[in-house]
Amino acid sequence: MHLSQRFDWRGHSVAWDHVGGSGPAVVMCHGTPWSAQVWVPFAQALSREFSVYLWDMAGFGQSTKHADQPVDLGTQAELFDDLLRHWDLASPHVIAHDWGGAVALRAHLLHGAAYSSLALVDVVALRPWGSDFFHLVAEHKDVFASQPGFVHRGALEAYIAGASHRGLSSEQMDVLTAPWLSDEGQRAFYRQIAQADQRFTDEIQDLYSEIDLPVKIVWGREDTWIPVDRATRLAEMIPDADVEIIDEAGHLIQYDAPIHLATALQRWLLHVRT
Secondary structure, three states: OOOOEEEEEOOEEEEEEEEOOOOOEEEEEOOOOOOHHHHHHHHHHHOOOOEEEEEOOOOOOOOOOOOOOOOOHHHHHHHHHHHHHHHOOOOOEEEEEEHHHHHHHHHHHHHOOOOOEEEEEEEOOOOOOOOHHHHHHHHOHHHHHOOOHHHHHHHHHHHHHOOOOOOOOHHHHHHHHHHHOOHHHHHHHHHHHHOOOOHHHHHHHOOHHHOOOOEEEEEEOOOOOOOOHHHHHHHHHOOOOEEEEEOOOOOOHHHHOHHHHHHHHHHHHHHHHO
């Protein structure tokens, strides 16, 4: 799906789009190294009853990937808060995956972004996080960014494949890798990893008990990137959070269990809408 709209923000050109009619607003946040494309089928499925907004974070997907631009979680949360204002959405329902969870939580807890509800799907939210690969890239970003394209592609595909429990089709792999395969995309891929820093979740983790809105936590039982025990821990920290674990699904739950995830999200949204 081509994201046809642009939001100019601090030198970034942020790609976004909207599907659906006049129903309650739903905003979907992707994580890393993903883009809005992981949510497109779900947005289309929800569009009959909801007005759904998709966006690519700064430095991701179809948004600009300028050299030396900040793309860390703190920057993305400030962008998200301003984007909600740009859309004039006072209190949307928010669905967030992976890094998007930390972005949505920071925007709410630190910047006052108001939500009607929040669904957290296999999210980055609790310490510790960041793989050995993240730490290695942080120490040698320029080396990784300058490696031959075919080497980068092989490493990228192997890295992404590890997020799925069931395995990805060649078409799915093409969608996920496409933003990162150009020279600009290759540099941007390692840039966003190098700027990943646990301090951005450390700053908010102790505030989760203050969340006062309906929260749904959905997790793939076979998630090897962010183990399923985090779902229980997160639910213990957020008052009255509801937890749903989906079997035979890894971190890329959108591809591993699309029907189960779509059903869980639609049931949740219909519940909190009433």
